[in-house]
Amino acid sequence: MPSRFDPTGHHRVSSPRRQVSRLNPANRLWGSNGVAFGPDGRLYVAQFLAGQISAVDLATGDVDVIVPMDGPIRSPDDLAFGADGSMYVADLVPGRVWRRDPAGEYRLVSAAVTNPNGITCVGDRLFVNEMKPDGRLLELFPDGGEPVVLTGGLALGNAMQLGPDGHLYYPHMITGQVWRIPPDGGVPEVVAEDVHEPVAVRFDRGGVLHVLSRGAEGIVTRVDLHGTGSRTLVTSGLTGLDNAAFDAENRMFVSSYASGGITELHPDGRTRDIVPRGLDGPYGVTVDLGGTVYAADHYRVASPEPPGDGTRDDVTTLALLTFAHGIVADGDLLHLTSQYGTVVTYDPADGSTRERATGLDRPLGVAVAPDGALVVAEAGPGRVIAIGHGDTTTVLAEGLVRPADVAFDGGGRCYVSDEGAGSVVRVPYGDGDGGTTTVAEGLRAPQGLAVLGDELFTVESASRRLRAISLTTGETRIEAEDLPVGPPPGVVPGAAPALFAGGMPGLAPRFAGLAVAPDGSLLLSADGEGTVLRLGPVPAGT
DSSP: OOOSSOTTSOOOOBOTTEEEEESSOOOSSSOOOOEEEOTTSOEEEEETTTTEEEEEOTTTOOEEEEEOTTSSOSOEEEEEEOTTSOEEEEETTTTEEEEEOTTSOEEEEESOOSSEEEEEEETTEEEEEEOSEEEEEEEEOTTSOOOEEEEEEEESOOBOEEOTTSOEEEEETTTTEEEEEOTTOOOOEEEEOSOSSEEEEEEOTTOOEEEEEOSSSOEEEEEOTTTTOOEEEEEOOOTTEEEEEEOTTOOEEEEETTTOOEEEEOTTSOEEEEEOOOOSOOOOEEEOTTOOEEEEOBSOEEEEOOOOOSSSOSEEEEEOOTTBOEEEEETTEEEEEETTTEEEEEETTTTEEEEEEOSOSSEEEEEEOTTSOEEEEETTTTEEEEEOTTOOEEEEEOOOSOEEEEEEOTTSOEEEEETTTTEEEEEOOSTTOOOOEEEEOSOSSEEEEEEETTEEEEEETTTTEEEEEETTTOOEEEEEBSOOOSSOTTOOOOSOOOSEETTEEOOOOOOOOEEEOTTSOEEEEETTTTEEEEEEEOOTTO
């Protein structure tokens, strides 16, 4: 099956000791953000999480990478086409705006915009806004010239467009408003208030304003600004809408930052998949005692399901929990980390969350200790911490390079994968436990960690291997190879974008998580293709 990891569909995981299956189909788009029709009639898709731009043939659903993740653009969030066919791209985290001309040559238009997001062309003119508090809306000049600020005070700008009245329309994401301003400047004015979580404004061919919501319900608010003034809501069920484009026949195609894909959205709320949605990551993975699998998928907590009949999603969004990275099940609860500094406990039964820790420096893997404390790998300072029942934090180990994940064995001993040092170590936990000791070294960027019986398993993300380590003899073996984790084979992305940008979250590093299911299978976050892999024992006699 074609995937973002292998467009030929020929990639296979090699594991003579494990039977490998996928809990959900591969996701061909690594998230889908800004969309715009190109001169060739295809729909171009900015993929923020991937750092690439793809083109989708709406007739066939074929996806071609146009701007690869090892190109100059690091985190494209929106795009637009100029009159000459040039593609302009808002590269959010580095704060750059690029031009890619019809010959495929890149030119930096500006590095003077903080968190550039919404971008649009009006003939030969180029406009961009900033996704930050007190953001600006600017006109940029691709052939040189100082940017012109049309207005400030945007409460997180995002996707914008020229309206039929000749004004630029743009959302204020924080305040739930839509504003407009003339392209030559002037006094901005509010044209719609109390709009549900607005993330993008788009006009159809009839001049009706469509405001997309970034929320869980997939709401689109239609406002007939230049007709009757009526307002109608369409609830699509497409979680985390990001952007939209209308073709010449006035068909609406939408993207989702939360689950990727491209979907045709009909005026009555019916949908048709062009590129099916799926998992953007996943990052961490866990499973509860009942066998339900949960994936921390950056913008949400999701549950992958067995492949269906094509009439429904094969991944269920449980909650939009922003920047979910590490995850562990604990009875009826889920504990989650965000690399942006928080640890929370989520109750799926009532949807409530409780903050357990804040201000941490890149917390990632999380495990539940035998005494119920949460033990977290804090990558930034190279330490492992415990969060007790009273949410007090204690340091268990320091001096690690970049700890990634945590796991406990049946005897209550605590193990940590150190991605930066290429090792797995045992750290002290509980009275009488000794100091930090090395269990295995010479590994290639070990991330996800899990214990099954007397063996410890870790995902070597740099070599795409699953390694087993005996906790009694120290011997190791390769359990599986050719795992679809990390960037596609042969692709070496450039320098990673910053974790924070302009006071806002930037781009978090990827993470291939690992967990043990009640039946003894291993579950792997195959973040290279957007699936959860189940690696079960090979049946006897085969």
